[in-house]
Amino acid sequence: MNHSPSSDGAITRCRSLFEPALREAVSALHPWGAQMAAFALGWSDADGRPDxxxxxxxxxxxxxxxxxxxxxxxxxxxxxxxxxxxxxxxxSLAHDDIIDHDERRRHRAALWKAYGVGPALLAGDALLALAVHELAGRPEAMRYLSAALVELVQGQTADMAFENRPWHGPRAVTISEYVEMAAGKTGGLLGAAAATGVALGGAPALADRMWEMGRDLGVAFQIVDDMLGIWGEPDVTGKPVHNDLRRDKKTFPVLAALAADHPEARELAALLAAGLPDDDAVHQAARLVTEVGGRASAEAMAERYISSALRIMDECLPEAVELRAVCESLVHRVR
Amino acid sequence: MNHSPSSDGAITRCRSLFEPALREAVSALHPWGAQMAAFALGWSDADGRPDxxxxxxxxxxxxxxxxxxxxxxxxxxxxxxxxxxxxxxxxSLAHDDIIDHDERRRHRAALWKAYGVGPALLAGDALLALAVHELAGRPEAMRYLSAALVELVQGQTADMAFENRPWHGPRAVTISEYVEMAAGKTGGLLGAAAATGVALGGAPALADRMWEMGRDLGVAFQIVDDMLGIWGEPDVTGKPVHNDLRRDKKTFPVLAALAADHPEARELAALLAAGLPDDDAVHQAARLVTEVGGRASAEAMAERYISSALRIMDECLPEAVELRAVCESLVHRVR
Structure with a gap:
């Protein structure tokens, strides 16, 4: 991610306040759970050594x-x-990696690869339990955290169900289904971050608008993530090239490309329907997505959702320069 | 479980009110998530047919x-x-069966056996998200639910960590560690049930005592469950005979037997240290646990925790005949 100087500074300032509080929360866990949590949060290696x-x-x-x-x-x-x-x-990262059989996360072993599926599953549950406990006495914030949890699992379930849907025909995934999935899977937690922040900061009346803002931002973020999954550098993303294409993931650029009225869109559909049998087919599919305009559509759609998010921000919190910069930095990668 | 007529009637009466509310909560899920939830809750078979x-x-x-x-x-x-x-x-059942590799639950396939590990994990997360959402606006109850979640994962983590601890020597699991584990793993949710009930019923001042009551009850319940894991009929428990012994589970009757000052306790320790190589060894271990007094100790300890729970109940809610009967029925199996 490319952060602007303003967003980087703000994130660093927040981090210095926030990390001690997070470490204290995690220290309440069983020592074994705390060790897995420290690995999951990137504080230590799999043997518990600080890193x-x-x-x-x-x-x-x-x-x-x-x-x-x-x-x-x-x-x-x-x-x-x-x-x-x-x-x-x-x-959510700990459980997603189990669900998706992803063996790597942030350039090292995924939690389940380091500790096993059962322990990693339980460590994920422990992180969630601590999160709920943190806000249990603050209903004005808890309401948004719990809504985000429901949205997160709904979006994740939809995303998983999409993998078994065809690329073409009446059962194909629509753009609006995609947007709903992304708003839940990625937007809910961003919405909860902004909404719980204003609620605890003393302005609960703004929380609903901040929730919407975060959901829009989440849709943009997910589309950018999809683009990186197709055209990103594996060294930067930490994931194999064309990973999502190989997995039949219903990503935005591919859905947009298939919706184009273009002879090569039909060629792409045929390739995908054949299951991308080899690396050549995968590369050709990625090329076709670009040629048919899937990349341009994705950029435009991400831009639309970023603008919508920033419009809400400018309306509700016109002075929040740093917050705006941090939100923008999340999707800076395509701007 | 053998329920008294009074507890059976009360449970049936509550169920008729409660099941429609639970079905409504679950209906908010993604259709696929709702299908898995219906299977997990015992409302339908793996294909979604009512059962x-x-x-x-x-x-x-x-x-x-x-x-x-x-x-x-x-x-x-x-x-x-x-x-x-x-x-x-x-x-917790959905995730525990993944963690413990248990293929059967309530005489049919475990959720993960029916739908796969990833989907079952996610369905478990969805059930938890709905639970949190249900009480998000009620901090007087949410406080106990969130405490129960933390206790549940702590107890489960401790139980898992026990499996890698030796049966004998300075690193052996102590009775007090066992009680703490059981109070968390099994007692937290029973405590939350009673505490959230009185809190929502209008007597939040009683909630702390009800939380303690449930935790005591949970310890008794776990000890009874351990006894069934060793001496229960597989037809009734739905689990293989001596399942826990084969898995090196640190159950109460075995811990109590090993603590006895008896020559056969040393024989038992040696058998367990050798890893119970065959069925004969497993059966002999079960026999030794009984002979050395592990069964009697477990019965006495369960009785002690039931009495403690009922004492709190009689003190706080002396008229609550049905509640008392239901709590007693939970551990009726050894009385």
Missing amino acids: DRDGGKGVRPAVAMLAAEAVGGGAESGLPAAVAVELVHAF | DRDGGKGVRPAVAMLAAEAVGGGAESGLPAAVAVELVHAF
Whole structure:
């Protein structure tokens, strides 16, 4: 991710407040659970030795804290929200990697590869339990966290169900189904970060709008992620090239390409229907998606959702320069 | 489980109120998630055909509703708590069977055997998300549900960690570690059922005591479950005979037997240390546990925790005849 200087500075500032609080929350776990959590959060290697090179950036907690700050509550008032959303994020990565059989995460072993499926599943549950516990006494925030949890599993279930749907014909996945899936799978937690942040910061009346803002941002983020899954550098993404194509993932660029009225769209459909038998077919499919305009459509659609998110932000929190910069940085990769 | 007429009637009465509410909660899921949830809850077979022979009894929801009723709120006031605890119970069974590689549950396939590990994991997450959503706006109840979630994963983690601990020597599992594990793994959710019930029924001041009551009951319930795992009839328990012994599970009767000052306790220790190489060794170990007094110790310990739970109940809710009967029925199997 390319962060602007403003967003990088804000994320670093939030991180210095937020990481001690997260470490304290995790320290309540059983020692074995705490060790797996530390690995999942990128604080240590699989043997428990400190190694903090591969953690997440902490964008979601920064959104929560900057949102709290933007409504006058001070970044600290958003800390419980920051801790909760980062724990939910770590929970979802731990379980997603099991579900998707992904062996690598952030350039090292996935949690389940390092500790086994059962322990990793349980460590994910522990992260989720801590997240819920963090906000249990704050219904004004809990409401959005729990909505995000439901959306997350719904979106993930839809995404999994899409893999068994055909590329063409009446049962094919539509663009609007895709958007709903992405808003849930990726947008819910971003929405919860912003909504719980303003709620704890003292402006619960803004929370519904922040929830919408985050969902729009999530759709844009997911489309960008899909683009990286097709055209990203494996060295940067940490995933094999054309990974999503090989898995029949119903990504936005491919869905948009297939919807084009173009002879090569039919060629692409035939290739996909044949199951992309070899590497040549995979590369040709990626080329066709670009030629038929799937990449351009994806860029335009991502742009549309980013603009919608920023419009809500400008309307509700016109002074929130850092929050705006961090949200923009999330999808900066295609701008 | 042998229920008294009084507890059976109360459970049936609660069930008629509670099941429609639970079905409505589950209907919010993605159709695929809802199908897996219906299977997990014992409402349908793996193909989605209605088949309600193998559901749970609904003891936890009955505890929540009867607790609400006992403090004057009416059974309906406890409905959100009843729905939430049953969802958490179903979540924990779905994940436990993955973790423990248990292929059977309630005399049919475990959820993961029927749908695969990834989908079953996700369905479990969905059940948990719904549970949290159910109580998100009620902090007086949410506090206990979230505490139960943390206890549940802590207890489950401890139980899993016990499997890698030796039977003998300084690193052996102690009785007090066992009790802490059982109070978390099994007691937390029973405590949450009773505590959320009284909280929603209008007596939040009683919730802490009900939480303790449920935890004591959980320890007794777990010890009884351990006894059934060694001496229970496979036809009744639905599990292979001596299942826990074969898996090096640190169950109460075995821990108690090993703690006895008896020559046969040393024989048992040697057998267990050798890893119970064959069926003969397994049967001999079970026989030694009985002879050394492990069964009698387990009965006494379960009795002690049941009495403690009932003492709290009699003190706080002396008129709650049905609630008392349902709690007793949970552990009736050894009385």
